[in-house]
Amino acid sequence: MSTSIESLLREICFRVKVKGREVLKEFPITPAQFDLMQKLYFNGEQTMTDLSKILGIAKSTTTGLVSRLEIDGFVERKRREKDKRVITVKLTKKGEEVIDKVILKRIEFVEEALKDFDESSKEKLKELLSLFNESLKKYR
Structure with missing residues (x-):
């Protein structure tokens, strides 16, 4: 049973992700x-270090991703006031708009699929x- 549930969840997540x-x-x-x-x-x-950990990639890879996104105006970097060695990254309004568009596309896709369901x-x-989802939260 668990195998088939995992398989269904993986397939559903993949379809929604691709559509978005x-x-x-x-x-x-890039993805x-x-x-x-x-x-x-x-x-x-987030700090660069935290981003690297969250994404599970090397800090040098994170730096490359952030640099390109910064050039294109999707994120901005800044040094912390208290500790100038620490660099934080945040999404710009332009970056937020991209994510919002993707989420909207996903919602529209799910709504379309749910048309076959009654309330x-x-x-x-x-x-x-x-x-x-609540059950999964116990196992972080």
Whole structure:
């Protein structure tokens, strides 16, 4: 049972992800850069070190991703006032707009797929997914 649930979740997540990333064709953003932008969008301003850890990539790779995104105006870097050695990165308004467009595309895709469901089924699906999500939080 767990195997089939994992497989279904993986397939669903992949389909939603691919549909949302269609928006990225409008921008000079790679999937790796987009992943970094998403982390900033949902977690707020981060240090370079924290971004590297969150993404599971080398700090030098993170620096390359951030540099390109900064040149294109999607993120900005700044040194901390208290400790000038620490550099933080945050999403710009332009970067937020990209993420917002991707999320909207995903929502539209899910809405389209849910047209085949009656309201009761939609509520039950939401309830079950919420329960499952809460259960997963125990195992961080």
